[in-house]
Amino acid sequence: xxxxxxxxxxxxxxxxxxxxxxxxxxxxxxxxxxxxxxxxxxxxxxxxxxxxxxxxxxxxxxxxxxxxxxxxxxxxxxxxxxxxxxxxxxxxxxxxxxxxxxxxxxxxxxxxxxxxxxxxxxxxxxxxxxxxxxxxxxxxxxxxxxxxxxxxxxxxxxxxxxxxxxxxxxxxxxxxxxxxxxxxxxxxxxxxxxxxxxxxxxxxxxxxxxxxxxxxxxxxxxxxxxxxxxxxxxxxxxxxxxxxxxxxxxxxxxxxxxxxxxxxxxxxxxxxxxxxxxxxxxxxxxxxxxxxxxxxxxxxxxxxxxxxxxxxxxxxxxxxxxxxxxxxxxxxxxxxxxxxxxxxxxxxxxxxxxxxxxxxxxxxxxxxxxxxxxxxxxxxxxxxxxxxxxxxxxxxxx
Numbered sequence: 001x002x003x004x005x006x007x008x009x010x011x012x013x014x015x016x017x018x019x020x021x022x023x024x025x026x027x028x029x030x031x032x033x034x035x036x037x038x039x040x041x042x043x044x045x046x047x048x049x050x051x052x053x054x055x056x057x058x059x060x061x062x063x064x065x066x067x068x069x070x071x072x073x074x075x076x077x078x079x080x081x082x083x084x085x086x087x088x089x090x091x092x093x094x095x096x097x098x099x100x101x102x103x104x105x106x107x108x109x110x111x112x113x114x115x116x117x118x119x120x121x122x123x124x125x126x127x128x129x130x131x132x133x134x135x136x137x138x139x140x141x142x143x144x145x146x147x148x149x150x151x152x153x154x155x156x157x158x159x160x161x162x163x164x165x166x167x168x169x170x171x172x173x174x175x176x177x178x179x180x181x182x183x184x185x186x187x188x189x190x191x192x193x194x195x196x197x198x199x200x201x202x203x204x205x206x207x208x209x210x211x212x213x214x215x216x217x218x219x220x221x222x223x224x225x226x227x228x229x230x231x232x233x234x235x236x237x238x239x240x241x242x243x244x245x246x247x248x249x250x251x252x253x254x255x256x257x258x259x260x261x262x263x264x265x266x267x268x269x270x271x272x273x274x275x276x277x278x279x280x281x282x283x284x285x286x287x288x289x290x291x292x293x294x295x296x297x298x299x300x301x302x303x304x305x306x307x308x309x310x311x312x313x314x315x316x317x318x319x320x321x322x323x324x325x326x327x328x329x330x331x332x333x334x335x336x337x338x339x340x341x342x343x344x345x346x347x348x349x350x351x352x353x354x355x356x357x358x359x360x361x362x363x364x365x366x367x368x369x370x371x372x373x374x375x376x377x378x379x380x381x382x383x384x385x386x387x388x389x390x391x392x393x394x395x396x397x398x
Contacts, residue, residue: 022307024322024326025314027066029059031331034060035338039343039363040053041351056241061197061299067153068199068201069208071164071205074205083161086165091161094155094157100333101143101149101153104145105144108144108340109144111344120340145340146340147336150333156198160198163179163202164206180196182195186287187286237297237298244271251271282294320368323375327375331371334371335367347359
């Protein structure tokens, strides 16, 4: 048998799987939410769908989790190609993410420094010690701009093959012990904290079809009980979290203007203290336990809704969410440039609601326009060039 024939046989052994439309819709929605929250002009009307990034769980976790989930699902289908192939593919992806993530940090740093613009995110020392920050960026200890997830993903993709190998060996419980142990010792470390949802996503993605079969195997009354119970718990906790962002902030605003009645002052004070205590366990940076539980609960409920109405959502969104979801890596990188540009040049020092709405809407429109233009015109031309890195990044986005 020739090498070419053996390659054909190996490829034939990889089972094909139907793409789950709901996943693309969810990823597209999460990316839009991340864009709105990174522009960060409130109130703007768009934040009705985002909670200003201050809810007890956010789209960022959804983006992380779905990345791990799809790794578990996709690479399970490639098990026939062997673990050596999988290690190579994942580590190659880690290198690509590292190159793009570190490269964007250098671009944004140079942009600020060479234009002599005031830092628009984190304060930078003056004079700027390039050698120090270049070294820190190369060691993945420093990122700049709004594409920092890429470097985090690069680190997690280095670890992912080991997690996947344990799961493929049927030792998912051993992988879970390692995942929760790392999370327990996370301290203030972002990557150790967020690896929890990413790596649990790999495990869940690997067993996704089995989990769905087991749920469908339940009797109808039990299925309804589980769904209604989860829906009720999600509705209550989401409503409280949503009210804590909008209603509680309004009460404190009225209190500050001496327009809040004394009866409501006590309510606002007690509610504020209680909300503070909740946030001790729902911290976003360190992925607090309350945040982890609520994320998985909210995500499951959202997935069931989107899965049920995926055809209608895809139709009414005119394929927009699906397009964004299928090109998530490109969308994420482009969003970082848009946010950076807007904060550098297009956002005034003081804005009102109308300006916030229009500026955020313009950023969203530009994102969609650039992604559509890339898919329609640039991608076919780049595909003809057959550049290895670009080809692989195009596949990564899908």
